[in-house]
Amino acid sequence: DAGVIQSPRHEVTEMGQEVTLRCKPISGHDYLFWYRQTMMRGLELLIYFNNNVPIDDSGMPEDRFSAKMPNASFSTLKIQPSEPRDSAVYFCASSGGLAHYNEQFFGPGTRLTVL
Amino acid sequence: GQQLNQSPQSMFIQEGEDVSMNCTSSSIFNTWLWYKQDPGEGPVLLIALYKAGELTSNGRLTAQFGITRKDSFLNISASIPSDVGIYFCAGPRANAGGTSYGKLTFGQGTILTVHP
Numbered sequence: 001d002a003g004v005i006q007s008p009r010h011e012v013t014e015m016g017q018e019v020t021l022r023c024k025p026i027s028g029h030d031y032l033f034w035y036r037q038t039m040m041r042g043l044e045l046l047i048y049f050n051n052n053v054p055i056d057d058s059g060m061p062e063d064r065f066s067a068k069m070p071n072a073s074f075s076t077l078k079i080q081p082s083e084p085r086d087s088a089v090y091f092c093a094s095s096g097g098l099a100h101y102n103e104q105f106f107g108p109g110t111r112l113t114v115l
Numbered sequence: 116g117q118q119l120n121q122s123p124q125s126m127f128i129q130e131g132e133d134v135s136m137n138c139t140s141s142s143i144f145n146t147w148l149w150y151k152q153d154p155g156e157g158p159v160l161l162i163a164l165y166k167a168g169e170l171t172s173n174g175r176l177t178a179q180f181g182i183t184r185k186d187s188f189l190n191i192s193a194s195i196p197s198d199v200g201i202y203f204c205a206g207p208r209a210n211a212g213g214t215s216y217g218k219l220t221f222g223q224g225t226i227l228t229v230h231p
Contacts, residue, residue, distance in 0.1 A: 043221045102146050102207050106157030
């Protein structure tokens with residue numbers, strides 16, 4: 001079975017540009033999570049969805065960040081406008097289905113560099 | 116709070132040695148998860164523990180759910196070079212009502228280096 005798929009794997013952009021990160025969760029999972037990882041702050045939960053509905057977005061840094069999940073197999077995380085401090089690795093994870101909802105499976109991540 | 120503290124922060128060992136690391140919290144957790152992250156990849160779930168005192172193995176890895184429910188341990192036996200990576204413990208956060216809905220708190224990680 002395919003794991004969590006993220007695209008792009010790497011993104012380099014200039015400050016002020018819009019960035020869109022994409023995620024396809026594992027089929028059958030009903031929870032989807034967006035994380036950000038930096039050396040300074042480790043893994044931070046940004047937002048998570050259950051059955052395509054945003055449940056908790058308290059980790060979203062500011063209004064420049066938004067996330068959507070239009071259907072069970074696709075989610076996006078958008079940053080507009082991007083800033084250099086947004087440079088990090090962004091992970092998508094999913095859980096649920098036949099497995100325990102706490103057992104999150106991570107994608108390979110998108111390494112974002114904002115110049 | 117619900118912070119998870121991992122120790123040691125880093126380990127440098129020789130191939131073939133056994134490894135022990137632990138994770139502690141001031142709060143009770145009902146589930147403990149151990150993940151490994153290879154460079155340039157996402158964390159991979161190694162072991163999940165759901166019962167105090169539970170001891171679970173996955174190949175050369177063994178993890179234990181502490182009986183106080185405030186700690187967990189991960190052991191790796193006969194380490195090999197591919198064990199290199201960052202090991203994270205994680206547990207579900209509890210909301211004000213005492214339940215959790217899949218949100219995980221992660222430790223800061225233990226960096227493992229294995230010398231051939």
